[in-house]
Amino acid sequence: MAQVPNLLWHCITESDREHCDVTSIMYQATSWDKPRRVVIVRRLDIDPQECLCADWLWEYEAIATTLDWSGEDVWHFYNFRGNAExxxxxxxxxxxxxxxxxxxxxxxxxxxxxxxxxxxxxxxxxxxxxxxxxxxxxxx
Incomplete structure (x- = not known):
């Protein structure tokens, strides 16, 4: 089983109603011929006053990309393209x-x-x- 590295999160938006962090790692799936960069975004979209422990309320998105842009730019570029709501x-x-x-x-x-x-x-x-x-x- 592969070890998950300690991730260095970078805050890209923080307000009373939303908190969003981004990080990236290199990952190679078994079906891929080479490793790819995966940008991971986590969002907390509730008022922090509503609960005592919000750790399990994070929503995560992972974007596999070949772009070497900043994680925030990659997220904005792909933002909501995969959502079907x-x-x-x-x-x-x-x-x-x-x-x-x-x-x-x-x-x-x-x-x-x-x-x-x-x-x-x-x-x-x-x-x-x-x-x-x-x-x-x-x-x-």
């Missing part, structure tokens, strides 16, 4: 959201898995139904 049905305020962000905002809610009378149920906080309905209404 359909934004037509979304309200203007959420059209730029990725599928992952929509999924997290609509479906990721804290809950407790409880077994009672040989049945499993999920107990959600009181605000969960209201929050989900508001987000669904905002998105469509």
């Amino acid at each position: 359909k934004h037509v049905a979304l309200q203007p305020g959420v059209r730029q959201w990725t599928a992952g962000r929509l999924r997290r905002r609509l479906f990721h809610l804290p809950g407790i898995l409880v077994r009672h009378a040989r049945q499993w149920t999920i107990r959600l906080p009181v605000y969960a139904k209201h929050r989900s309905l508001l987000m669904l209404h905002a998105a469509t």
Whole structure:
């Protein structure tokens, strides 16, 4: 099993609503005749105040390229070319959201898995139904 190197991330955008880092490595897949540069971009598109630990919320993109541009320029050049989200049905305020962000905002809610009378149920906080309905209404 190959070892993953320690990656040196470079911040390319940081705001209250989004944080984006980029790095690159050389990689050779078994079917490739030579190694290629892979630009890796990670994005955190939530308000940091919304959760205590955002480590598992990063979204990653990997772009194999022969271009020797900066990682940020490669990402901007290829940005959103491979995404298949359909934004037509979304309200203007959420059209730029990725599928992952929509999924997290609509479906990721804290809950407790409880077994009672040989049945499993999920107990959600009181605000969960209201929050989900508001987000669904905002998105469509």
